[in-house]
Amino acid sequence: MLPLGNLERPLRFPWVTLGLIVANALVWVAYEVNVGVDVAAEELGFRPCEVNGSCSQVGQPWALDSLTAMFAHGGWSHLVGNLVFLAALGPLVEGLVGHVRYLLLYLLSGFAADALQGSLTLAFATHEAEIPNIGASGAISGVVAAFVVARPFDRVVAWVPPCLFVRVPAIALLGVWFVIQTLEGIYTLSHPESVVGIAFFAHVGGFAAGAILATAFLPDAWTRHLVPGWSHAPHRPVH
Template sequence: MVIPVHDVNPLRHTPYVTFALIAANVVVFLLMPGLAGSVAGQSNLAQLCHLHAFLDQYAAVPRELIHDQLPGLVPTGAVGVGPQGSGCVVAPPDYQKSPPLSVLTAMFLHGSWLHLLGNMLFLLIFGNNIEDRMGHLRYLLFYLVCGYVSVYGFALLNSSSGEPLIGASGAIAGVLGAYLVLYPTARVWVLVPFLIFLPLRLAAWIVLGFWFALQAVYSYGGAVSQAGSVAYAAHVVGFIVGMLLAWPLKRGTPPPPQPPGILFGRQTRGAW
């Protein structure tokens, strides 16, 4: 897996929406219950119960989205002691949950610092140029549409799942798909882990094509983006939707600059 760090694709306008989305995701993560446990690498039972109650209310759940089956009992956030030991107290929900609205709230929730920072890195590198091409409001709408379609696409494939789905990955996958369509030849600096992190500058179609291929392969192993598992199918759906929505803009998109090839810090000819 390569780690992108920068693209060679100058902007005409300040990407205010991309910056705002990143800020919103960071703020929401800092306010999520159980953050202390994610920072320290461990959580006590009270923190876990609070987090589970929070996710049941604000995360997207495939079974709820497809069948509108809201659970009769949910964690309250409290810890109780029973015959089998301590555990999270469950009770009928004291709130009204809208499954379609939960897709929006879930797009701003992340399960760990690694989950958050990885998503925000991709959004910062590739989202700014898509916003620059689409304009602020159209880009925001595009981002939300990709997020919604990716979550519902995953839910259709996993309609019986009751696991909460969180993260901005589906929407960001749409951004990556749009970037592949609009700027396939843009150069992207990446770090390739091979004993050490090797810096390379590759064409965007290689970086994003490889990323999409991995998501497609992993999606056959399916699972949900929580507790270490990832909703790869949502990434695949979001990427394809992003490509389709960006395609009408391809004809009027100026190509990015093509600087001389650089490989391992040395000037080369014909480098990707």
Template sequence: MVIPVHDVNPVRRTPWVTYALIAANVVVFLRTPGVAGSVAGGSDLARLCHLQAFIDHYAAVPRELIHHQLPRLVPTGRTGVGPQGPGCVVGAPSYDKSPPLSVLTAMFLHGGWLHLLGNMLFLLIFGNNVEDRMGHVRFLVFYVVCGYAAGYGFALLNASSGEPLIGASGAIAGVLGAYIVLWPTARVWVLVPFLVFLPLRLPAWLVLGFWFVLQAVYSSGHGVSGAGTVAYAAHVVGFVAGMLLAWPLKPGTPPPPEPRGLLFGRRARPRSAW
């Protein structure tokens, strides 16, 4: 898996919405009980029970989205001792949950530092250009629509699942889909793990296309163990939704700057003049 660090594609205006989304995700993460205090998310029972209750309240659950089957018993955030020993106490929910609204709140939840930082890195690198092309308001609407498409798309494919769906990945996948449509030849600096992290400058269609292929393969259950813990299908749906929504903007999109200097880790030779 390559790690993008910068794209060679300048913007004309400050991407305030992208910055605001990153800030909102970070603030919500820091306010999520039991997560921000540890890189691994923590294993303390009290912390785990608080986290389960918080996630159950605000995460999107496929069974709730498709069948509107809200559970009668949910984690309360308290600990107790039962026949099986210490554990999390469950009880009747003390809140009214709206499944459609949970798709929105789930977009700002993350399960750990790596989950958060990985998503925010992709949003920072590719979101600024998409926002620049669409404008602030349209980009915000686009982001939310892609997140909803990813959430409901995953739910339709897993209608009986009671596992919570969290993360901005589906919405950000839509941003990546829009980027590959609008600037397929833009150069992206990436780090490729090959003994050491090797810096390369590759076209966006290769970087993002490779990312999409990986998500599609993983969503089918191949090539990765424990695929059920990551909603790869949501990434695929969000990416396709972003491509479709951005396609009408392609004819009027200015091309990225011509690549100069280093290319694929080597300095390109200047062309001879005729």
């Protein structure tokens, strides 16, 4: 099930969301397709073992790897799936928190994703610590969480393959998604022999960071949703 948006016009043109979509697409088309995913992952990916020095550094320092890894993907489906989430949910969040704060939320969520996934890998799955992590999923998970904080009861249009479209409250659709990521992550940690190739706790870490940052950027969001009688006037965007 893929979210397609809530049909609400953004409060401002989503320049940052558009720029992030273009940047991710360009890295894939102009670089990864040419050199191959394996080479790109080695050059751009984040390897947890570099953080504690249990493996040699490949390319740039691990902190910079964490940034470049946000713009690399493992295939067309990985890229398209991530960008659909970003295009569907990013514009509204960007409109509410402002361009600069939105970019900050995106990047910090991506770093938090690597921090959680990397620390758990080093603690419980050291045999995977040299595998480079790539993808914008962690950063986009932060945007997903921000959408839930800002508009939990908005009905999001979602596509259910092959041809069904439904409208579901954001907190139901995206909340279930988060629970699934958490359960899948716990399973992979408790079954180290299973190799699924998905960093589920990166999604969890990005989501947690996005929820915290969105709460800081939109301090009245929870009061607006949870306190009876609170004004439901549209939130005034920041600049």
